[in-house]
Amino acid sequence: MDPSALMQRIARHAEVGATGDGGVCRIALTDADREGRDLLVHWMKALDLDIRIDQIGNIFGIRAGLQADAAPVMTGSHIDTVATGGRYDGCYGVMAGLEVVRVLNAQGIRTLRPVAVAAFTNEEGVRFMPDMMGSLVHAGGYPLQRALETVGTDGSVLGEELRRIGYAGGMPCGAILPHAFVELHIEQGPVLEAEGIAIGAVQDLQGISWREITVNGQSNHAGTTPMHLRRDAGYAAAAIAVFVRELAHRFGGSQVATVGSIRLHPNLVNVIASQATLTVDLRNTDESALQRAEAELAGFLQALSMRESVQIETRSLARFEPVRFDDRIVGLIEQSAARRGLSHRRMTSGAGHDAQMMARICPAAMVFVPSQQGISHNPREHTETADLVQGANVLLDVMRKLADEAL
Amino acid sequence: MDPSALMQRIARHAEVGATGDGGVCRIALTDADREGRDLLVHWMKALDLDIRIDQIGNIFGIRAGLQADAAPVMTGSHIDTVATGGRYDGCYGVMAGLEVVRVLNAQGIRTLRPVAVAAFTNEEGVRFMPDMMGSLVHAGGYPLQRALETVGTDGSVLGEELRRIGYAGGMPCGAILPHAFVELHIEQGPVLEAEGIAIGAVQDLQGISWREITVNGQSNHAGTTPMHLRRDAGYAAAAIAVFVRELAHRFGGSQVATVGSIRLHPNLVNVIASQATLTVDLRNTDESALQRAEAELAGFLQALSMRESVQIETRSLARFEPVRFDDRIVGLIEQSAARRGLSHRRMTSGAGHDAQMMARICPAAMVFVPSQQGISHNPREHTETADLVQGANVLLDVMRKLADEAL
Known part of the structure; x- marks a missing residue:
């Protein structure tokens, strides 16, 4: 050629x-x-x-x-x-x-x-x-x-x-x-x-699972709100990103996990975020492993929602086997x-x-x-x-x- | 009255x-x-x-x-x-x-x-x-x-x-x-x-310490990039937010810590973030404790930079004793x-x-x-x-x- x-x-x-x-x-x-x-x-x-x-x-x-x-x-x-x-x-x-x-x-x-x-x-x-x-x-x-x-x-x-x-x-x-x-x-x-x-x-x-996650907490002053009274949507978003990274390492093999997008509201230095919108991208060549990863994420979100007193909603953006x-x-x-x-x-x-x-x-x-x-x-x-x-x-x-x- | x-x-x-x-x-x-x-x-x-x-x-x-x-x-x-x-x-x-x-x-x-x-x-x-x-x-x-x-x-x-x-x-x-x-x-x-x-x-x-942190990694495809080859600025930002939360709980007392603002670039579902800009708001009524918190954060950023192969720069936005x-x-x-x-x-x-x-x-x-x-x-x-x-x-x-x- x-x-x-x-x-x-x-x-x-x-x-x-x-x-x-x-x-x-x-x-x-x-x-x-x-x-x-x-x-x-x-x-x-x-x-x-x-x-x-x-x-x-x-x-x-x-x-x-x-x-x-x-x-x-x-x-x-x-x-x-x-x-x-x-x-x-x-x-x-x-x-x-x-x-x-x-x-x-x-x-x-x-x-x-x-x-x-x-x-x-x-x-x-x-x-x-x-x-x-x-x-x-x-x-x-x-x-x-x-x-x-x-x-x-x-x-x-x-x-x-x-x-x-x-x-x-x-x-x-x-x-x-x-x-x-x-x-x-x-x-x-x-x-x-x-x-x-x-x-x-x-x-x-790889099979692909994309979810958009919306966390609703309470916007409050970053100085005056004691840690135990916070409902911090920004922290929840960060905790999710750290969790999926840990999940990918634990699963190993072809599993990858990415939080590529995070948006906080109001996104100010001294205000606890009332809302976070983030995406989770999970991929695996094995459909059953991908389903386990999705289930683990869902379980983590449920526990996080309880622990941090935040509301968490998710919707699927894409799903391919x-x-x-x-x-x-x-x-x-x-x-x-x-x-x-x-x-x-x-x-x-x-x-x-x-x-x-x-x-x-x-x-x-x-x-x-x-x-x-x-x-x-x-x-x-x-x-x-x-x-x-x-x-x-x-x-x-x-x-x-x-x-x-x-x- | x-x-x-x-x-x-x-x-x-x-x-x-x-x-x-x-x-x-x-x-x-x-x-x-x-x-x-x-x-x-x-x-x-x-x-x-x-x-x-x-x-x-x-x-x-x-x-x-x-x-x-x-x-x-x-x-x-x-x-x-x-x-x-x-x-x-x-x-x-x-x-x-x-x-x-x-x-x-x-x-x-x-x-x-x-x-x-x-x-x-x-x-x-x-x-x-x-x-x-x-x-x-x-x-x-x-x-x-x-x-x-x-x-x-x-x-x-x-x-x-x-x-x-x-x-x-x-x-x-x-x-x-x-x-x-x-x-x-x-x-x-x-x-x-x-x-x-x-x-x-x-x-x-409370004494106030505000820092803006900029993380520079490498933008890459969220599906094709194995976990061990990533330089994920978004993950680094999340890890910082989780670290300062943990720090606040560990210090106790008047210590509070907030990541209220996170911006990722390019902020897309299927792209590993090349850059993250976030703020950390640390407050304590005790100046020596606030300095310890700042030092711990600096140490964490250094270790994170090595571990994740990302460049991290910080600048002070405000500092009051x-x-x-x-x-x-x-x-x-x-x-x-x-x-x-x-x-x-x-x-x-x-x-x-x-x-x-x-x-x-x-x-x-x-x-x-x-x-x-x-x-x-x-x-x-x-x-x-x-x-x-x-x-x-x-x-x-x-x-x-x-x-x-x-x-």
Whole structure:
């Protein structure tokens, strides 16, 4: 594979919504997203791909197989970003898919099955919730109509925005049922870099439990209120954050736990907080362990509420069960890396990806390449060119293999 | 003392800057503050008081004594409020001072010493820092020029605002050195109400140590970053809040500790916080204990910084040593309460008050009355009329006693 072709495409696409500091702001269904889609479709057409756009705006570029009606082998990811996004998250997988097609075209290779490159709508879920929406609707996990009626953080309606940017397609969602799905993505975590490994063969994906917790206490003077008469929502929030950290260490294994957001009211130096709103993000590859973690948190909140005389309410923001990827495809990834002399390991994805939705309807797996310092959702997101090319080569191998599998 | 006269004054003054929900917004040196000052001066003149305004805008109303040149006995507090203030904090003490004068006038009582009622500029420190500014400058603890040059949160300059509202007086600051100072104030804490006690004889005031702590870690994905590779500023902030709570319980006595403000960046559910900014408010009546608490916090921060691989910086926002009030005046307060058959106790002020500044230059003490649920800096701030009147009566007794003390 030609490194410059891949890198030029990534660089050119990163100009769309460029933030000037190396980052990209291409939030789903904005004008920047339209421009990014237009560029992608332009490239797909230049590669002689057959373009299909479905009713949620997912874009598929299809390269015919020898067996025209066979289930295609699909790769892809997304091209939308967070507000302070990098240039690799999502886009790398789509651009590498185009490169797979370009190489197949250049070498005149005909595969038995069609090869499809997908760009799924609204993976990030920044403006419209939930995230991974396009692939979720494609997989039948979320009603199309409900998705189209989603009201954005800016008050816009998803279906109207989709029409406005010209990507409300006619194809029914889920019309394409792949033979297999392989997503190439930067790790967005520090593991591969820390261990000096080139290729991650992603065998599973953590289950996710997001809860928003609201603590209501009593606002009072920080000097005049004795400790035993306090109903301190701020302390309760801190105690929860410390508890989930301790829980993650105690559970071990794949368990992670994060309190990434805390808001206190009135948030003043000398006033005991009357209210705290915080989020807890729990993840585990084992559904039963994740449920135990959730139960322990619920028990802690109940005891804390009694002990501190505060009211605690929680609501689920997101809940996904762990995903087990297809063992055979994971094996193909390992074989490709081994043949190419690349260090590799099986690993877990801690982040959500479109592949987890596709895994509901077909055999699926993912290829990871290292992320420098694990930084993502950040203009400083970076992966070395050599790592990006190696990942794309592994994708090419696996796609070729899968595309020649018998019907 | 006539309950209706006191309550009418408080109610009338609370119309100035009224927020419509029972509260008052009369931030220092705003138009509302001017209007509140004008009303106060109008009332002082109606009571035949001699008005003096000093260069920092402190207002003094002086009732002559038999010995015209004797050091006066002074009472007073402040009439500025926080943005969501109640009607009693500060204003009660000033209005009760006027009532003391009204009763002396009505009964034709001549005291040996002059009696002065003071309203100090900018006690709250909302718009211009530091708080308790007027009394601090009066006591010689802060240079006048520096105070006048203070730039407000809205970019205004204090000296200009003082002139604008017409309260840049000519009297040198500190020109009046009182024989004694007594401040009547609502408790702003829950102790008197919780114990069913009418009068607090305030014998000391907690030392205050405010620090702002900034934690710098590394922003990373909450799913993909293993626990042992995290540099989580949000967790560090929570650990600090839990530590200071534990410290307060371990120290016991008058020690209180509060983390009232926490801000995380980027403050998102699935991103490990790269930065946390929080405040720690430590108070103790014992300076050596307060220093021990500060040292323990510093030690904890150092260990936390190492353990979590985060950078921690702190800066002092405020530091006041504990204040010991005049034991003889505290005794006079107890005697008055006892003679009037009112339950009373010696107590500590957890909040800062103008009296602590006056204590630097003359014998001083404070009288507290109960605050319902300890709520203050809040429109729901409330004290029962009977409690307010009892407090004013104790103030009257103590002022009379002190005003007849020999030269």
